[in-house]
Amino acid sequence: MTSVWDRVEPLLWHVEKPARYIGGEDGSFRDDKGPDAVRWLLAYPDTYEIGLPNQGLQILYGILNEREDAAAERTYAPWGDMEAAMREASVPLFSVESTRPAGEFDVLAFNLSAELTYTNVLNMIDLSRIPLHTAERGPSDTVVVAGGHCTYNPEPLAAFLDAIVLGDGEEVVGELNDVMAAWLATPAAARTRRGLHVALANTEGVYVPSLYTPRYADGVLVGYDVDAEAPATVDKRTVADLGEWPYPRAQLVPLTEVVHDRLNVEVFRGCTRGCRFCQAGMITRPVRERPKDQVLEMVRSGIERTGYDEVALTSLSTADFSGIGDVVAALCDPEQGVPEVAVSLPSLRVDAFTVATAASIQQVRRTGLTFAPEGGTWRMRRVINKLISDDDLYAAVDAAFSQGWRRIKLYFLIGLPTERDEDVVAIARLAANCVERGRAHHSKASVTASVGGFVPKANTPFQWHEMDSPSELHRKVALLRREARATRGLDIRWHDPDATGAEGIVSRGDRRIGAVIERVWRDGGTFQEWSERFELARWEAALDAEGLDLASTALRARGRDEMLPWSHLSAGLHPDFLWGDYESSLAGEGLEDCRWTPCYDCGACTTYGIEHVVAATAPPAGGSQGTGQGLDLTGPVTVELGTTHR
Amino acid sequence: MSDTPRGVSSPVLELPERLRLRYAKLGRVRYTSQRDLARVMERAMRRASLPLRRSAGFSPRPLLSFGLALPTGCSSRAEYLDLRLDHESTTSPGIRVVDAADIDPASLHRLCALLSAMLPDGVDVTAAAALRGPEMSLQEAVASCDWELEVLGVGPAEAAGQVERLLGADAVMVTRERKGREVADDLRPSILSLRVADRPARVLDGHGDVVGIDASVSTRPRGVRPGELCQALGDQVTLLGACRTYQWMENEDRTVRAEPLSEAGVACVGLPARTEVLGG
Known part of the structure; x- marks a missing residue:
């Protein structure tokens, strides 16, 4: 060569x-x-x-x-x-x-x-x-x-x-x-x-x-x-023990600035919080934690080799890592031989305990704090199984502002199944309440609410569900902006609904979409993740030329008996489990995290003869999200194991 | 791991509180920006456990100050950087901050080698000096710099004609975009010398003659970028490469010029620092 x-x-x-x-x-x-x-x-x-x-x-x-x-x-x-x-x-x-x-x-x-x-x-x-x-x-x-x-x-x-x-x-x-x-x-x-x-x-x-x-x-x-x-x-393939794979051993350190420009150490893979919109959480089950000593060793050697001054402990929900307390304590203790380093937790759980953890490790340099309530109302969050109460969020936000943070970012989705306009408007109200809480600590406290459009993805309970059209998402964004206008310190950002539409085409379509992608590419449509290079019209013209349309390829609901384009590909999840969880969702029923509660046989473990690798046998303290703790405080939620799959 | 401090072999490295480094940026790494290189330097210094003094605030940054920015794509044998160490830091047991008068040149030599080993291919620290007085910042001190350019689009004879024309002109106007508007500037006052180099000519496959041009340009009233010199030489001339070879300070009556390292009394290792008496 x-x-x-x-x-x-x-x-x-x-x-x-x-x-x-x-x-x-x-x-x-x-x-x-x-x-x-x-x-x-x-x-x-x-x-x-x-x-x-x-x-x-x-x-x-x-x-x-x-x-x-x-x-x-x-x-x-x-x-x-x-x-x-x-x-x-x-x-x-x-x-x-x-x-x-x-x-x-x-x-x-x-x-x-x-x-x-x-x-x-x-x-x-x-x-x-x-x-x-x-x-x-x-x-x-x-x-x-x-x-x-x-x-x-x-x-x-x-x-x-x-x-x-x-x-x-x-x-x-x-x-x-x-x-x-x-x-x-x-x-x-x-x-x-x-x-x-x-x-x-x-x-x-x-x-x-x-x-x-x-x-x-x-x-x-x-x-x-x-x-x-x-x-x-x-x-799918699943690595049973993450501890056997301490990679990357020599993370690349680029000469020029890149995103996530820091040391990254994966603390666990998989997530069983069971958020129904989350494809990553569904397809990467079960939870496999890295031994905490190995995490520390990877941080120590990585910082020493790279010269980075920041490490991110990565996973789908790092506060759920059994060893988080010990790892944090070690990273904050100069006697443990890790040089001064900022630690970032890119995916925080929404509770005060998590914020306290973040505060204790961010003495060196404060990175931003981001929470993802995803839904504006408790009803909406039950549907998607993101079981955070308003009070959980407020406690987390209070803790953050009182610990010295002045800006907080919140992530939400719109276009979720069963969503009503009141759920959308509630996003602005929830965020405005967070701003008000911040004001008690700082006159310039502010909150950014980032809103993405929901695309129901393969191998999730929502894979059968319809998705909102770009015009419907545009309408909801406008609704939200109008509601948020009155609140000083509240900044609403949103993902382009047109791009969400195109994402729906390529996420939900079958093999015929290949010709559509080829047409968009031949028409000059590269870098479609970049808003300045994206135009939905290109995609619509390509669909049209192939005799297809947005509604039938991306938007429409699929029947239980319909052949899904990915039906021959398995992440281990039983179709019956996914369908049952979908029905529970529509009934507003939650589902607990199976790391700490009995197995409901989604299939991810049993199909492949593997199991969770989790050091702690009890759920983490201080929050209700998906753990079943404190749910009774916030109104009736049915969590009946055993009735969700039939 | 042994008990020796990270990145430093015993004995303890004694360094002054304020240091000026000279470094080279050669090869592929020249396509990184000045900002990129600053980050690369910071990481190398952390790996070497240098107890850098840091700014205050929520996001403390190490106190490094670079001199003239090097345009992305240009290489250099003469870049400079000032840094301050923290006496009180306890994080670097292998390094002790001592009075500048007590510095052993061997320590500075070791520092150059240590940092060069931590830096990417093509970036090497070639000299270090203790700063002890109220030296001017690099930005203020540097009065001129020398460049070796390689240009395409003209033959050696034609280039010589262009150079002569340019030196004879009262004004050399170039345009650049600034805040979305075209601005015209006169480069002539900043051009101290310009000539076709006597380096052997070469031909680049598919591109024709490569002509070397040596330039010396003042930093005042404004700095001149190699790309602008090319533009001034003619529309057909394009830049293939440019290397900064020297940066100079001048004495008040402009009779002596010296590298920013070689102020009286500073210790210096690596390539010898250079001082020149300018012909009257």
Whole structure:
């Protein structure tokens, strides 16, 4: 493989942020492997500064590069100015480490964390000069694969990907490397794409879309014809013990500023709070905690190696980590050998106890405080199983303002199932009450309420539910803004409802959406996550050209018996559990966290013979969120285990 | 881990409270911005356990002050940075802050090596000096700097003609965008010298002749960026690369110029600091 640096360099004077394209991070890999090693190019389909911190890619980068028979480099989506310069100078997509062309790698592996990046995936395959469609690729073309949270409905990208991995990648990436190595060792004449596809499909957790052919009747998906050599359903992979995988061991330290520019240590994976809108919480079950000593060791060695002055303890709800008290105490104690460091907890639980924890560890430098009540009314929060009372929120906010914070951010969703206008308006009232509480402590206390539009996602209890149209979401945003106008110190921010509509198309659509994505890309629609580059009209025109529309692909409700596009792909959750939980939701019934209460058999543990790895046997003190504690204080909520699944 | 302090081998490193460093920024890393490099420096200093004095407030930052900004994409053999250490800090047992008069040059040498090892490829600390008096800040002190440019779009003879024309002109106007408006500026007062370099010419595949140009530019009335010099040389001239080779302070009657490191009495290691008597 040969570097194209000499051709890249003259372009760098003329583009914005050239540091995006030069690599040079501390912790990056220099290829010293033998010729037989499988060459991976790990790709994030957005800019360098968004993609570099992605922990999924960094974990795989570390695991692959520790193997003798694998070598992994990285690439990111070139921004529009660089893409234009590359195309004009006939420079292909290249790796940031050795500036080698993407098409010379054996595997191009994408992380899919956001659906609106899909047009960038197509653009990057094209810039790599790899045939865009799997069907056009021959035995010597780079193999294009993907993993990440979005793969639970991969159908919109089915035509472009050779294989898709479901679930945790730590173990399966090695198995994929073995399959690739064997295939590459086969004499070229005997090598076929189909042979590779069959071998990949017989690797647990790997979905090969070319072996599954969708069938439609009256414009509706009715089933898949499954190749005789492929399994009928593909199950996700789950790492049983996170303690066995202390990755990334050498987190990359970039030369230029990126998002989440700090040390990140994952304290647990999975969440069983059971928030019904939350795809991440559903597909990553069960909870697997990292041993607290390992967390401390990863913080200590990571800070020492990187020189960062901030560490984030990451998970879906870090205050629920059994070892949080001990870890925090150790990080605050200079005798424990961790240099002075700011600790951030990116996902706070909404209660005063959590705020006290945050305050005790943020003596060095105060980062922002964010809470996510998600719904404006208790009724709404019962429907989505985010069981926070108004009083929980007020207690958390009081604690935060009294501990010296002056600005608080609240996250809400609109367009939730059963939502009424009063639920939307209540968001502004709730936030205004928080401002008023803040004023008791500081005259300039302020609250930012960020509002996103809800997209019901695959493998959640709401996967059958309809979603609000962009115009309905626009109406609700206007309603909210009108209500919030009178409150000084309250700032309402909202996600563009048009972008939510497009996210619905690619999250909920079937394989026919591939042609829509291709049209949007060919029309110049890259970087659709960036509001300045997004236009819903492009998506609507593409749908129209394919004989489809927003209502039937994204918005409409699905029946219980309808074939969902992702019905052959499993996160372990029983469809009956999801349907039962959906019905409970519509009845306003809550469901407790199964970490601390008896199992209700969602399927995530029993299907795969694994279980929670949680050090504490009792729920954390000080809050009611999902733990069943204190629910009686705030009115009647039925929480009847055993009646929710039938 | 052993009992030796992080990043520092024994014996204890004795450093002055105020330090000026010279560093080079060469190779790929030149595509980082000045702001990026400041962050890289901060991390390297934390890894080296330097007890940096920090600003007050909710978000304390280390007190580092950089001199003239280096434009993104330009390399340099002569960048400078002032920093202050905290006597009272207890977080760095391997470092002791002592009076500037007592500094052993070997300590400064060790500091250069320590930081260079913590910095990315292409960034190296090449000199360190104790600051002891009421030195001017780098921003105030530096009067001029020297550049080596590489330009495309003209041959050596044509470039020499352009240089002559430019030096003979009363005014050299360039335009730039400022707050969304085009502003025209005269560069001529800031151009101290300009000539086609006598380095051997080379040809870049697909781009033609690469011509070297040496420039010396004043920081007042305004600094001149390499890209602006190129613009002044002609529309067809584009910049391939630029390296800052020196930054200079001047004495009052402008007869002597010296590197910001080499004020009388400061200790200095690494590449020797340079002082020049300017021809009358």
